[in-house]
Amino acid sequence: MRKYLLKRIFYLFLTLFIVATVTFFLMKLMPGTPLQNEAKLTASEKASILAQYGLDKPVWLQYFIYIGGIFKGSLGLSFQFSDQAVSYLIGSRMGPSMQLGGQALLVGVVLGIILGAIGAIRKDTWADRLATILSILGIAVPSFVLAILLQYYLGLKVQLFPVAGWSGFTYTILPTLALAASPLAETARFIRTDMVDVLSSDYIELAKAKGLSKFGIVYHHALRNSLIPMVTLIGPLAAALMTGSMVVENIFSVPGIGEQFVKSILVNDYPTIMGVTIFYSALLCLLLLLTDIVYGIIDPRIRLSGNGD
Amino acid sequence: MKNPENVIEVRNLEINFHTYAGEVKAIRDVSFDLRKGETLAIVGESGSGKSVTTRSLMGLLAPNAEIKKGSIMFHGEDIIKKSEKDMQHIRGKDIAMIFQDPMTSLDPTMRIGMQIAEPLMKHKGLKKKEAIAQALEMLKLVGITNPEGRINDYPYQFSGGMRQRIVIAIALVCYPEVLIADEPTTALDVTIQAQILDLMKDLQNRIDTSIIFITHDLGVVAGMADRVAVMYAGKIVEYGTVDEIFFNPQHPYTWGLLNSMPTLDTEDGSLSAIPGTPPDLLEPPVGDAFAARSDYAMKIDTEQEPPFFKVSDTHYAATWLLHPDAPKVTPPAEIVRRQQKFAEMEMQRPEPPIKNATKE
Numbered sequence: 001m002r003k004y005l006l007k008r009i010f011y012l013f014l015t016l017f018i019v020a021t022v023t024f025f026l027m028k029l030m031p032g033t034p035l036q037n038e039a040k041l042t043a044s045e046k047a048s049i050l051a052q053y054g055l056d057k058p059v060w061l062q063y064f065i066y067i068g069g070i071f072k073g074s075l076g077l078s079f080q081f082s083d084q085a086v087s088y089l090i091g092s093r094m095g096p097s098m099q100l101g102g103q104a105l106l107v108g109v110v111l112g113i114i115l116g117a118i119g120a121i122r123k124d125t126w127a128d129r130l131a132t133i134l135s136i137l138g139i140a141v142p143s144f145v146l147a148i149l150l151q152y153y154l155g156l157k158v159q160l161f162p163v164a165g166w167s168g169f170t171y172t173i174l175p176t177l178a179l180a181a182s183p184l185a186e187t188a189r190f191i192r193t194d195m196v197d198v199l200s201s202d203y204i205e206l207a208k209a210k211g212l213s214k215f216g217i218v219y220h221h222a223l224r225n226s227l228i229p230m231v232t233l234i235g236p237l238a239a240a241l242m243t244g245s246m247v248v249e250n251i252f253s254v255p256g257i258g259e260q261f262v263k264s265i266l267v268n269d270y271p272t273i274m275g276v277t278i279f280y281s282a283l284l285c286l287l288l289l290l291t292d293i294v295y296g297i298i299d300p301r302i303r304l305s306g307n308g309d
Numbered sequence: 310m311k312n313p314e315n316v317i318e319v320r321n322l323e324i325n326f327h328t329y330a331g332e333v334k335a336i337r338d339v340s341f342d343l344r345k346g347e348t349l350a351i352v353g354e355s356g357s358g359k360s361v362t363t364r365s366l367m368g369l370l371a372p373n374a375e376i377k378k379g380s381i382m383f384h385g386e387d388i389i390k391k392s393e394k395d396m397q398h399i400r401g402k403d404i405a406m407i408f409q410d411p412m413t414s415l416d417p418t419m420r421i422g423m424q425i426a427e428p429l430m431k432h433k434g435l436k437k438k439e440a441i442a443q444a445l446e447m448l449k450l451v452g453i454t455n456p457e458g459r460i461n462d463y464p465y466q467f468s469g470g471m472r473q474r475i476v477i478a479i480a481l482v483c484y485p486e487v488l489i490a491d492e493p494t495t496a497l498d499v500t501i502q503a504q505i506l507d508l509m510k511d512l513q514n515r516i517d518t519s520i521i522f523i524t525h526d527l528g529v530v531a532g533m534a535d536r537v538a539v540m541y542a543g544k545i546v547e548y549g550t551v552d553e554i555f556f557n558p559q560h561p562y563t564w565g566l567l568n569s570m571p572t573l574d575t576e577d578g579s580l581s582a583i584p585g586t587p588p589d590l591l592e593p594p595v596g597d598a599f600a601a602r603s604d605y606a607m608k609i610d611t612e613q614e615p616p617f618f619k620v621s622d623t624h625y626a627a628t629w630l631l632h633p634d635a636p637k638v639t640p641p642a643e644i645v646r647r648q649q650k651f652a653e654m655e656m657q658r659p660e661p662p663i664k665n666a667t668k669e
Contacts, residue, residue, distance in 0.1 A: 202413040208369055209408075210428045210479065211401035220427070224418045299418065 008292070012285045017067075019281040020274065024066060027273055028059050034079045034268045053079070066274065075278070076271035080264065086275035090257060096166055097249065097256035101241045103172060104179035109234065111180070112187025113227070119188065120195035120226075121218060131188060138185025143244040147178035147251045164253040175252045179244055183237040190233055195226040228299045235291040239284045316486055316519050317343040317366065322379035324361055324370070333590045335361045335374070337543040343487065348513065348520040350530040350551070352566065353540035356587055359523045362540075363489045365389070366521075367406055368396035383487075402432040405480035409492040411472035415464035422448075422460035425478050432483050447478040450515075452508060470501035474508065481516055488513075489521045494529060506533055527570045531555060536623070539563050542588050542598035549624030556651030559618075559626035561603040564644045572643075581641075597628065605630060605638050 033055070035046050050056045054065060069076055075086040112135075119131035154174060155163035161173050198204065199222055207217045246258030253259070257276055264272035324336035336358045343349050351359045364370050366381060368388060381388040383403070388396070400406075405428075408414040416424060425447055426440035435443070441460070448456035451474040464472060473493060480488055490509065494502040506529065513520055522533055530537055531551065538548040539562065547560040558564055565583035585602040588594050594601065600610035609629050618631035629635055639645065 202408055202410060203416040205369070206406075206408060206414045206476070206479070207416070207427075209367060209400055209406040211397045211399070211431055212427065213397055216431070221416050221419070225416065228418065 005293075008289050012282075012289060015285055016278060016281055020067065020070065020278055021063070023274060023277045024063055025059070027270060028062075030268065032268050034270065036268065070278075075275040078264075078272045079269045080267050080272070086271045089260060089272060090275055090279050093255060093257045093260050096254050097242075097245060097258060100172060100175055100179060100245055100249070100254060100256065101238065103176040104241055104245075105183055105234070105238055107176060108180035108183030108237070109187050109230075112184040113191050113223075113230070115184070115188040116191025117195055117218065117223065117226075119192040120199060120222075121214075123196060128192075131192065135185040135188040135192075138181045139189070141181065143178050143182055144247045144251060146181050147175065147248045150174045150178050151251065164251070166252075166254050171252075171254075175245075175248050175254055178248050178251075179241055182240060182244065186233065186237060187230065190230060191226055194229055195222055198222050198225045201225075228295070231291055231295045235284070235288045238287050242280055242283070314345045315342045316345050316383070318380075318382040319362070319366075320380045320382070322362065322365065322381065323377040324358075324365060325375050325377055326371070327373045327375065328591075331591050334593050335543050335590055336365070337590075337593060339379075339540075339543070339545055341538055341545060341548065343519050343521060345486075345519055346513075346517055347535040348522055348533055350522045350524060350534035350537045351540055352524060352527060352530055352537055354525055354566075354587060356590075357540040358543040359525075359540055360491055363406075363491060363521055363523055366487070366489060367400055367404055368393070369400075369406075398432070401428040401480075401485070402483045403485055404487040404489065405483065405485040406489045406491065407473075407476055407480050407493045410496045411469050411476050412496065414476055415472055417464055420461050420463060421467070421475050424464075425475065425482055428479065428483050444478070444482065447482045448475075450512065451475070451478045451481075453478075469497055470504060473497060473501075473505050477505070477508065477512070481512055481518070484516050485518055487521065488518045489523070491523045492525070493522075495524070495526070502529070509533070527555075527566060539566065542593060543590055544598065544627070546599065546628070547624075547626040549620065549626075552651065552654065553621065553624040556647045556654065557620070557624070558640075558644060558647070559620055559624075559631055560599075560628045561605045561630070561640075562599045563626070564640050565602075567647065568641050568643050607635065 033050075034053075035041065035049060038046070041049070047056065054062060057065070066076065075090075077083045078086050078089055081089065115131045115134065119128045122128050151163055151174060154160045162171050163174075165171055204217060204221060207221045212220070242258070245256065246262055248254075249256040249258040250262055257279070260272065261276045263269075264276065319342070320340050322336050322339045323334070326333040326335050339358070339362055341349070351362065353359050361370070361374070365374075365376060366383075366388065368391065370376070376389050379389070383399070388399070391399070415421065422441050422444045425444035426435075426437065429435045429440040429443055430437065433440075445456055445460055448460060453459055453471060453474060459466075464475070467475065477493075488509075493509070494505050497505060509520065510533065512518075520533075522530070524530060534551045536548065537551050537554040538545045539554065539560065540546065541562045547554065547558065547563050549557075554563060555567065558567055562583075565581075568581050569583060571580055583602055588598050588601065594611070595614070596612050597603070597606070597610040597615050600606040603610070607629055613629075615627045615629045615632075617625040617627050619625055620631070630638060640648070
């Protein structure tokens with residue numbers, strides 16, 4: 001297991017390195033410079049500022065300087081917020097993003113499992129169809145559309161929740177709902193398909209032959225077996241939440257990383273773009289690694305093959 | 310047949326399946342008894358209705374199945390009329406079942422000890438700890454070596470034969486009166502088959518349970534069963550004691566089955582097979598359903614359904630060949646040989662083998 005983990009962690013760093021490299025050069029291909037909006041500056045002033053940040057050097061040299069910085073544990077300084085460390089920027093804005101993402105994932109997955117299980121148990125009834133329609137809607141409607149709809153109806157019209165901002169739990173409810181729709185729908189669809197399969201398997205037949213009640217069969221046998229493949233879905237779901245959160249955070253003025261990221265792209269704040277990208281990639285890789293570890297804990301067959309040989 | 314008391318009495322059972330193509334008449338007027346402590350084998354080829362019949366005893370028919378007619382009496386009550394809730398109290402406690410494929414019939418994510426303990430907790434109201442303790446006893450009984458060390462293992466850590474032992478342990482843990490074994494050895498290789506069959510016989514004696522043994526393998530039947538019912542196209546066509554069915558078969562279908570089974574006496578290399586395929590049960594044929602595949606079919610076989618003719622007190626067959634007016638036919642050579650052997654056996658027996666009057 002340890003050997004496996006070490007190998008995985010090595011791959012994690014390799015992945016991050018490649019991501020950093022590709023992002024760096026892609027970013028350099030973007031039109032404009034960090035100073036494009038500063039019309040008042042003279043050419044010599046611009047040149048001296050560029051020199052100050054090392055932007056006058058050839059791109060390959062800039063790349064090596066940047067990578068060198070990463071190996072020293074520094075993500076550089078932000079351009080737009082006069083010389084704040086990118087790591088500090090990310091750190092101070094991580095809280096709201098993580099809270100939103102976590103809440104949305106929890107709400108989405110839990111409700112999704114319930115919805116999917118109902119669909120599977122009551123297959124081909126009105127309940128199943130309703131669940132299917134809900135999941136299709138959840139997948140088809142982008143989170144930002146839902147966000148605006150929620151904002152308009154629940155925020156502005158009914159005034160049930162605050163429209164935007166970030167000061168207290170009630171402020172998190174609308175963005176959480178907007179973000180939760182997609183993982184909810186994905187989970188429901190996944191669990192339904194999976195559980196229909198599981199419910200027709202021989203060991204469910206045997207559970208019936210034991211005289212277990214319907215609830216007992218679903219709870220003790222069907223659910224656990226359906227949840228195993230579900231674990232693989234959670235990594236990608238969390239990743240989708242991250243990208244979704246960028247727009248949703250903007251709509252609800254949530255002071256999170258996503259909002260920061262969008263801003264930094266607009267003003268060519270290179271170190272922030274790089275920093276956030278690497279941070280997101282690292283998070284995603286970690287999630288996937290975690291998924292595999294959790295998978296092994298839930299499914300005993302995988303645990304052995306990881307252990308023994 | 311230690312005791313003529315009937316545990317289960319099935320009468321005139323008719324089961325249809327609703328499909329897109331129409332109503333499949335899967336079980337057509339089936340009646341049989343299961344006696345206390347006996348092993349009744351139900352033999353027939355795929356699709357003959359063996360499994361459907363036994364599933365109806367458990368109340369585990371597919372949702373598109375409908376019991377059209379008949380009754381299944383168990384302890385003086387009709388199982389067909391029972392609610393799902395009542396059936397849950399019978400399943401696993403009074404009537405238990407062993408399935409065909411041990412590789413897929415255990416829950417892969419649950420420790421086997423818990424899987425065996427589950428029926429005890431459900432039916433006997435035992436606490437988890439007590440139930441696990443009894444599950445351990447059961448593991449010993451079904452011959453799992455080092456049961457203490459293995460009770461917390463998962464199914465994937467066992468071989469097919471061992472898994473079938475565990476499935477048997479699950480089925481027998483509540484000491485059911487009736488055990489339904491649906492081709493329990495089909496998925497196992499031959500040496501393991503023999504072990505599992507020995508185990509079932511041994512446990513039957515200890516627990517005093519009646520077994521309904523479903524199989525298409527006549528070789529298995531010979532060693533296991535007290536009585537045999539042969540099914541074809543949703544009907545029982547012949548039933549009798551195992552000796553009667555093996556050595557004095559009367560129905561052409563039974564002849565065909567026995568003829569296609571290799572024996573030590575089989576001299577030439579080739580085995581005979583029954584030509585053709587079973588009839589479409591969407592529109593079951595009129596008369597004897599086997600007539601189309603039978604070399605011995607007569608005109609009446611395609612016009613009128615044969616009733617059961619009595620061969621002995623325990624042996625009945627539904628074929629017009631047994632009608633007093635039917636022409637005498639000579640069965641296949643192999644069957645004649647068997648019947649000669651049967652005659653010899655009868656000569657040696659001091660008195661008629663079984664005295665139980667079988668109700669028609």
